[in-house]
Amino acid sequence: MDPQPAKGNPELNRLSVAPRRPVRLSDIARLANVSTSAVSLALNGRPGVSSRTRQRILDIAADAGWFPNAAARALVGARTGIVGLVLTRDPRDIGTEPFYMSFIAGLEASLSQSATGLLLQFADDERAEVDTYRRWVAERRIDGLILVDLRVNDGRLGVLRDLGACFIVVGDPQYASEAPAIWSDDARAVAGTIRRLTELGHRRFARISERTTMAHTAIRNSAFVTTCAELKLPAPVLREAEPSAVGSRAATAAVLEASTPPTAILYDNNIMAVAGLGVAHQRGLRVPEDISLVAYDDSLLCESTHPSLSAISHDVHRYGEQAGTLLLEVITGQAPQARLDSVPVLIERGSTGPAPRAS
Amino acid sequence: MDPQPAKGNPELNRLSVAPRRPVRLSDIARLANVSTSAVSLALNGRPGVSSRTRQRILDIAADAGWFPNAAARALVGARTGIVGLVLTRDPRDIGTEPFYMSFIAGLEASLSQSATGLLLQFADDERAEVDTYRRWVAERRIDGLILVDLRVNDGRLGVLRDLGACFIVVGDPQYASEAPAIWSDDARAVAGTIRRLTELGHRRFARISERTTMAHTAIRNSAFVTTCAELKLPAPVLREAEPSAVGSRAATAAVLEASTPPTAILYDNNIMAVAGLGVAHQRGLRVPEDISLVAYDDSLLCESTHPSLSAISHDVHRYGEQAGTLLLEVITGQAPQARLDSVPVLIERGSTGPAPRAS
Structure with missing residues (x-):
């Protein structure tokens, strides 16, 4: 199928077939009847084109199915739009214990608002977990990490810092060694x-x-x-x-x-x-x-x-949301302090009642 | 901290600090006392170096913290080591309904055996879901996709095919339009x-x-x-x-x-x-x-x-595992047929019994 400039109803075009040959800046320039350099300025958010022209170029680029190439962007140091999470737990426990699914769902809810994807990996042990971080950072796969299951004297904190990784900790600041932390009391x-x-x-x-x-x-x-x-x-x-x-x-x-x-x-x-x-x-x-x-x-x-x-x-879904928000702040260069998500409270249902008389 | 060649106990070295400056092929060549082109041949699995030299180079590269750069590899068309899954469901439902967490845990179990990561995204509706696929393919973020929640006359199948995406379907082959499918009867x-x-x-x-x-x-x-x-x-x-x-x-x-x-x-x-x-x-x-x-x-x-x-x-964890295995087969160029995972069976517990007499 030949790449065709998008025509007609843009709603239909967006759902219809995307061309297999990548759309080039010159294609967009031709469609917009502007120079290739004007297209480059518009797509990269640089000054030099009017806001009206910029918007027209962006619309045409979107209709034509243009996307920045993730690999090319990553090579020049741009963000990958992906953050990472490693769970070092038995996958079968993860499947039944509701905490992590709720947490991940909340995390996703905040990440998706900035079109950020979540790279999820399970690890058998801490060694495998640290190897994964090392690989992700070396391969420039991710913009940041969420460190969970914080340990007392957590050796992972030093490793991540030495790797130069951008990360937040889910856990109490007293064990987070100054890293940005989201926690519940x-x-x-x-x-x-x-x-x-x-x-x-x-x-x-x-x-x-x-x-x-x-x-x-x-x-x-x-x-x-x-x-x-x-x-x-x-x-x-x-x-x-x-x-x-x-x-x-x-x-x-x-x-x-x-x-x-x-x-x-x-x-x-x-x-x-x-x-x-x-x-x-x-x-x-x-x-x-x-x-x-x-x-x-x-x-x-x-x-x-x-x-x-x-x-x-406590609201675990919201806890995950807050973690995502905190990480995005760190990625965009803010330096947030540790943030208290909540103080969990006892919800009394049928399994608690007065102590037995005899006791 | 300066990058240092790894010395002493390799176990300790692997857990210790990785150099911040990326390790170059020339670094490895110097450490191994071979030419840079020999290093390149060894790391890319090409002929031209003896198997003993290859192993020595690989060991030295691993100790020195060398990793292929994901962005550079993706640019030349190599695999990304990432597969994608979009869930178009309310994140709060996902957090409570056990199916997806078990499925994802099983999927991870098979993917992690080939060091493949899972890129997970939630979407609000099918439009957003398809936009995500389009972006992932255009940005070359993923090696393949898992399509879930198969619909009757599923328009996503045609879109994925036209995008040239590598994917499998979780669902009945009769609705999968010839795509490789893993299903339960x-x-x-x-x-x-x-x-x-x-x-x-x-x-x-x-x-x-x-x-x-x-x-x-x-x-x-x-x-x-x-x-x-x-x-x-x-x-x-x-x-x-x-x-x-x-x-x-x-x-x-x-x-x-x-x-x-x-x-x-x-x-x-x-x-x-x-x-x-x-x-x-x-x-x-x-x-x-x-x-x-x-x-x-x-x-x-x-x-x-x-x-x-x-x-x-049925064993949802295993269902996820089988889905991961099938996708990896498709990614590595095999052309598997639809595969039946299981025929679910009624497990009788306390909520079923003889019909009431009056009925």
Whole structure:
């Protein structure tokens, strides 16, 4: 099919077939009846053509199917219009744990407003994750990165800085080593939840957490222990588990087998809480009469269990949006400070209630 | 920091700082004590150097942090190592409906084995989706595309073909217009489900579907109506809804308000079934004693409702993996035929049971 100048209804033309031969500046110049250099000035947003002519050239270029060549632009140092995200988690967990899909959907919502694409990759371990960053930066694939699952003493921060990568951190600024961070105040959220549950008579708490090398886990654990101490409660139970249904099941069983088990268990995500609820059912425990359970984050999954799960809730979709906005600011040369997205709050549903009398 | 040739423990070197100045072929030639043209031959996999020398050059290049420049490679027509996926759905639905996250996780699992990245974009409507394809192809951003949510008479197929795009279709070959397709046999799955439910005494069925312009909806609707006719059942109810919780709630309420309501309702995804279960609870209907409900696809969400949801189940993660494998075959010049991924089967859980006596 020969490339044809666009004619007639521009709406139809845009949906119709694009020419296979790339449109050249000379093609546009001919259609617009101007010089090739005028086309170049107009398309590159440089002075030298009137705004009316510029608009006419842009319209004709768009109708003719002209696009800047990404490779050519990247070679001269222009932006790629792509940002990267590596998830170092088991893909099967990612498919069931609602946090990341909501987060990514929110991220996309803000990126798409500036026609920025998201390059998504899963990695088996931190080594593979860092190799991916290194490759993306060396190959100039991306304009910036979003670093998630922030660790305590996170070695990735130094690597990204030394690579000269443009990036933001999703996580608490105290562990972000001065990098721009978007965060939610988990310490206040956990403290508020413990206080509320003590109002319901609970005194013996357990927390089944993700790996304690994770920054958010460290922060939540610290707030958990500190708040229990401030309230002069018995020493609470902390138990680390793989952040999956399987990991949580084993940890929940172990916690419930203690001689004086807790009356309330806090989990670190949705899937772990759903799995914990299953263990309680299996052991013949009534929820919340015998034991109260609390999820972290929130989703339709929490609303659809029986009983529905109380959750330390924040708007994960909006969290992703805010992350996208922050990264775009960094990419365009702004130097934003760490930004607090939210203080999650306990949403009380069917899985929490007054502590059992006997306790 | 000056670029330094890698020395000492290569493990440490790989995790340590990469030089900011890109490594040049001449750097590698100097380190390897060979000519620059020998380096070029080795790195591009061309004959002219011994396999031992080639390996030595490759090792030195890797240690020195050399990567091919993506932009330069793309300019000469090499592959970009990126494939694209556009989702034209409400990002908030995507965040709650488990299908796409599982599918993407599976897709990633196969792509990552060949170091291929996934460029993910959300679009508001089909126009925006097609514009994205057009831009990606024109800018040479991607090696191939995965087309999802196949429509009846899908105009996107012709556009992609005319763009010269390399792509596969996720959907039934009868609507894929000869493009390589990965599919699941929904017609057999629906027919099998109706037959099984009639064994339980059900005779009045309803199906609450996604938009009937969707190929999978058309196929499922057709199998649904045909099977009911073959079994000489009363004419079943078909009701189209937005593929969301809100859409399903209204449709379920309308179906249940009929003078002779169905005793079993089939839904087109997870979220719609969960929402339908909520409506049944609200109206004081016991599930499954008064009404049986069936979800499509399957996930932890179905397992965690009360009662748990019976589902027409297939392994969505594996479906995504197979899609990735098929696309990589197409990209590497193979011409695969349409490939059947699975025939989904009814997994019976708590939401289906014998039809109520009165019916």
